[in-house]
Amino acid sequence: xxxxxxxxxxxxxxxxxxxxxxxxxxxxxxxxxxxxxxxxxxxxxxxxxxxxxxxxxxxxxxxxxxxxxxxxxxxxxxxxxxxxxxxxxxxxxxxxxxxxxxxxxxxxxxxxxxxxxxxxxxxxxxxxxxxxxxxxxxxxxxxxxxxxxxxxxxxxxxxxxxxxxxxxxxxxxxxxxxxxxxxxxxxxxxxxxxxxxxxxxxxxxxxxxxxxxxxxxxxxxxxxxxxxxxxxxxxxxxxxxxxxxxxxxxx
Amino acid sequence: xxxxxxxxxxxxxxxxxxxxxxxxxxxxxxxxxxxxxxxxxxxxxxxxxxxxxxxxxxxxxxxxxxxxxxxxxxxxxxxxxxxxxxxxxxxxxxxxxxxxxxxxxxxxxxxxxxxxxxxxxxxxxxxxxxxxxxxxxxxxxxxxxxxxxxxxxxxxxxxxxxxxxxxxxxxxxxxxxxxxxxxxxxxxxxxxxxxxxxxxxxxxxxxxxxxxxxxxxxxxxxxxxxxxxxxxxxxxxxxxxxxxxxxxxxxxxxxxxxxxxxxxxxxxxxxxxxxxxxxxxxxxxxxxxxxxxxxxxxxxxxxxxxxxxxxxxxxxxxx
Amino acid sequence: xxxxxxxxxxxxxxxxxxxxxxxxxxxxxxxxxxxxxxxxxxxxxxxxxxxxxxxxxxxxxxxxxxxxxxxxxxxxxxxxxxxxxxxxxxxxxxxxxxxxxxxxxxxxxxxxxxxxxxxxxxxxxxxxxxxxxxxxxxxxxxxxxxxxxxxxxxxxxxxxxxxxxxxxxxxxxxxxxxxxxxxxxxxxxxxxxxxxxxxxxxxxxxxxxxxxxxxxxxxxxxxxxxxxxxxxxxxxxxxxxxxxxxxxxxxxxxxxxxxxxxxxxxxxxxxxxxxxxxxxxxxxxxxxxxxxx
Numbered sequence: 137x138x139x140x141x142x143x144x145x146x147x148x149x150x151x152x153x154x155x156x157x158x159x160x161x162x163x164x165x166x167x168x169x170x171x172x173x174x175x176x177x178x179x180x181x182x183x184x185x186x187x188x189x190x191x192x193x194x195x196x197x198x199x200x201x202x203x204x205x206x207x208x209x210x211x212x213x214x215x216x217x218x219x220x221x222x223x224x225x226x227x228x229x230x231x232x233x234x235x236x237x238x239x240x241x242x243x244x245x246x247x248x249x250x251x252x253x254x255x256x257x258x259x260x261x262x263x264x265x266x267x268x269x270x271x272x273x274x275x276x277x278x279x280x281x282x283x284x285x286x287x288x289x290x291x292x293x294x295x296x297x298x299x300x301x302x303x304x305x306x307x308x309x310x311x312x313x314x315x316x317x318x319x320x321x322x323x324x325x326x327x328x329x330x331x332x333x334x335x336x337x338x339x340x341x342x343x344x345x346x347x348x349x350x351x352x353x354x355x356x357x358x359x360x361x362x363x364x365x366x367x368x369x370x371x372x373x374x375x376x377x378x379x380x381x382x383x384x385x386x387x
Numbered sequence: 388x389x390x391x392x393x394x395x396x397x398x399x400x401x402x403x404x405x406x407x408x409x410x411x412x413x414x415x416x417x418x419x420x421x422x423x424x425x426x427x428x429x430x431x432x433x434x435x436x437x438x439x440x441x442x443x444x445x446x447x448x449x450x451x452x453x454x455x456x457x458x459x460x461x462x463x464x465x466x467x468x469x470x471x472x473x474x475x476x477x478x479x480x481x482x483x484x485x486x487x488x489x490x491x492x493x494x495x496x497x498x499x500x501x502x503x504x505x506x507x508x509x510x511x512x513x514x515x516x517x518x519x520x521x522x523x524x525x526x527x528x529x530x531x532x533x534x535x536x537x538x539x540x541x542x543x544x545x546x547x548x549x550x551x552x553x554x555x556x557x558x559x560x561x562x563x564x565x566x567x568x569x570x571x572x573x574x575x576x577x578x579x580x581x582x583x584x585x586x587x588x589x590x591x592x593x594x595x596x597x598x599x600x601x602x603x604x605x606x607x608x609x610x611x612x613x614x615x616x617x618x619x620x621x622x623x624x625x626x627x628x629x630x631x632x633x634x635x636x637x638x639x640x641x642x643x644x645x646x647x648x649x650x651x652x653x654x655x656x657x658x659x660x661x662x663x664x665x666x667x668x669x670x671x672x673x674x675x676x677x678x679x680x681x682x683x684x685x686x687x688x689x690x691x692x693x694x695x696x697x698x699x700x701x702x703x704x705x706x
Numbered sequence: 707x708x709x710x711x712x713x714x715x716x717x718x719x720x721x722x723x724x725x726x727x728x729x730x731x732x733x734x735x736x737x738x739x740x741x742x743x744x745x746x747x748x749x750x751x752x753x754x755x756x757x758x759x760x761x762x763x764x765x766x767x768x769x770x771x772x773x774x775x776x777x778x779x780x781x782x783x784x785x786x787x788x789x790x791x792x793x794x795x796x797x798x799x800x801x802x803x804x805x806x807x808x809x810x811x812x813x814x815x816x817x818x819x820x821x822x823x824x825x826x827x828x829x830x831x832x833x834x835x836x837x838x839x840x841x842x843x844x845x846x847x848x849x850x851x852x853x854x855x856x857x858x859x860x861x862x863x864x865x866x867x868x869x870x871x872x873x874x875x876x877x878x879x880x881x882x883x884x885x886x887x888x889x890x891x892x893x894x895x896x897x898x899x900x901x902x903x904x905x906x907x908x909x910x911x912x913x914x915x916x917x918x919x920x921x922x923x924x925x926x927x928x929x930x931x932x933x934x935x936x937x938x939x940x941x942x943x944x945x946x947x948x949x950x951x952x953x954x955x956x957x958x959x960x961x962x963x964x965x966x967x968x969x970x971x972x973x974x975x976x977x978x979x980x981x982x983x984x985x986x987x988x989x990x991x992x993x994x995x996x997x998x999x
Binding site for chain 1: 558559561562565566567568569570572573575576577579580581582583584585586587588594595598640
Binding site: 435439441443488489492493495496498499500502503504506507510511513514624628631635665667668670671672673674675678679682 | 737742743745791794795796797800801802803804805806808809810811812813814815816817819820927931934935938967969970972973976977979980983984987
């Protein structure tokens with residue numbers, strides 16, 4: 137599904153990522169873990185076209201997508217969420233999700249301002265489609281609330297609903313459990329499993345070990361910009377290098 | 388949806404009945420300007436209020452529309468109905484071309500770049516004397532003719548200008564509530580999140596910049612044909628600022644707000660006749676006060692204010 | 707003949723360039739300390755000239771006393787502006803800051819129109835107007851004053867920023883405001899300082915240029931914009947690159963006006979501004995810095 141090979145990122149002489157390679161299999165939930173500063177978010181930003189890497193390639197479903205801007209990636213059914221949720225605060229919850237259906241609609245500037253019949257029916261389809269995703273993530277009751285005033289946990293759900301509205305085949309989540317309480321985290325893990333059950337491949341960067349070990353099919357461990365290990369949750373838990381990296385006894 | 392239509396119908400009725408009360412008076416002429424300024428404020432608001440991109444050079448596009456239309460109809464004796472769309476297309480293309488590099492800039496830099504553009508255009512209006520007549524202006528621009536009617540009186544012009552303004556308003560209202568309007572507001576709130584969802588922020592910004600310029604150009608052409616005389620003084624930096632003030636006072640991201648702002652700022656000097664040169668002080672003060680105390684503009688500020696007062700009364704009533 | 711002409715234009719361009727440089731440094735100082743482009747910067751230039759006029763004519767002060775007086779008053783206006791407009795702003799987004807400084811600029815200009823009227827005023831040159839011959843060209847004593855005062859201000863500026871505690875604190879703010887706050891620098895005070903310094907510099911620029919170009923309530927707009935242009939050429943630095951930017955701009959403008967057309971003189975600065983913003987927004991001498999734009 138998604139393959140990264142030899143990704144290297146150098147920021148002003150500091151090597152943030154050093155030749156990282158791994159593959160994500162279709163239909164899996166893959167976790168990327170590692171101590172702070174391991175380069176997880178940088179890696180995500182490179183895959184999703186926000187940074188341009190120093191070297192290496194990214195392929196999606198066999199196509200080279202290296203260096204494509206985020207809006208092109210969305211059209212190739214890849215979408216992401218952010219660690220510090222990036223909502224459209226001035227819009228309602230419902231409208232936020234409707235923006236997610238941007239690539240699924242076509243009316244241009246002129247058709248929209250003239251309210252052509254097809255753009256009206258398209259608008260109706262967007263409106264109803266967005267409601268489905270709100271229902272899927274369980275925030276239908278908030279549809280008309282301002283997104284800017286949502287509590288953090290709900291905002292996270294909204295961001296996921298909005299990403300799903302793009303109808304992705306792969307979704308990358310940057311620390312989806314950050315800032316959630318234990319109850320919300322539990323609900324999140326169920327939601328992520330349901331997303332996978334829709335046939336969507338999930339990749340997540342996460343700090344919450346319990347969540348990662350519970351839901352991931354495969355795990356990639358990064359440390360200091362290098363890939364330390366890769367395998368099933370059980371393999372990772374038993375890997376001595378991973379244990380030492382996390383306990384920090386190599387210092 | 389229904390409510391939006393009803394609101395627009397009421398507004399239409401209000402605008403169309405106005406001449407019944409003011410016809411013949413001097414105010415009629417001012418109301419024509421309210422129409423032109425509303426069109427311009429809406430154009431700027433689409434860019435500033437929806438897409439979040441500032442422009443301090445819109446008077447330049449307004450002027451280009453006016454001069455292109457004026458020159459084509461006087462020097463080259465073209466029909467205004469040909470000159471106006473040609474002017475709009477030329478201005479739209481120019482804005483698109485300039486917009487490509489300009490809209491990569493953010494915030495302050497964008498403000499300065501558009502300001503520079505406006506001033507360059509202003510200098511061109513003044514210096515290309517052979518074409519524009521220079522500082523002494525361009526006169527003898529023909530009135531618009533339609534179905535045998537020559538639009539040469541204030542009342543006729545009122546219906547002409549407001550007819551077009553209402554169409555522009557309806558277009559903009561439609562656009563604002565469409566997927567494009569949503570995408571624009573999304574870019575405003577978080578450009579990166581909008582891009583991740585597949586919104587091509589750059590193209591969208593250029594498109595809206597060009598559309599905004601086209602509307603301004605159209606307003607300029609209509610201005611030229613109703614006034615029959617134009618001079619560079621109407622298209623300077625101060626007018627760009629006046630437009631900005633209208634948009635900010637009315638309310639960023641509100642089409643009806645743009646009408647309010649334009650109406651207020653066009654009528655205000657008429658009521659402050661004696662202080663005619665000093666209206667600029669009032670603009671300055673208004674801009675500052677609005678940004679500080681009513682960042683949502685009149686359209687949102689007044690309801691909020693009422694709510695606050697009402698709430699306070701209710702609270703004191705309980706105590 | 708041709709060479710003398712070019713020399714003449716270059717010399718007069720250098721002195722206007724020095725003025726642009728002073729204004730540009732004022733822009734940069736505020737920008738670096740606060741991230742604000744102060745659209746009202748040009749108004750302090752205007753205030754400097756007109757206040758000096760009032761000190762000379764109304765108060766009958768000698769020139770050596772009129773200059774510090776008017777700089778002081780202009781600086782007070784700068785402080786008031788920061789206190790009353792910038793600091794209370796609840797949502798300091800870039801657009802709101804642009805609008806508020808534009809509002810302030812219009813307000814100051816309008817008030818100046820109330821006080822001094824719409825006429826153009828002249829201020830006597832500091833030391834006569836007997837031309838001095840240099841090669842085949844001539845310059846006025848005022849040109850020398852401008853260059854000398856600019857040089858002094860730049861040197862004082864350098865000493866302040868590199869050799870005093872508050873100057874160093876201000877540089878720290880320009881690198882990273884949050885970090886500067888964390889190590890105990892009073893960032894708000896530094897913002898105020900930056901307004902004080904740049905309004906004083908603007909006023910001085912306005913005073914020394916007034917005898918050459920005359921002054922009026924609306925001279926601030928153009929001078930301010932050209933100062934900004936100098937700062938952009940210099941990559942918003944508060945040091946020597948902005949000075950060079952100002953000099954380049956002044957000379958190009960003067961040559962363009964003399965050799966091509968004086969009507970387009972003002973357009974030259976803005977064409978340079980636009981080209982730079984399109985191609986090298988980091989300035990002529992700066993390294994690419996994606997954060998700044």
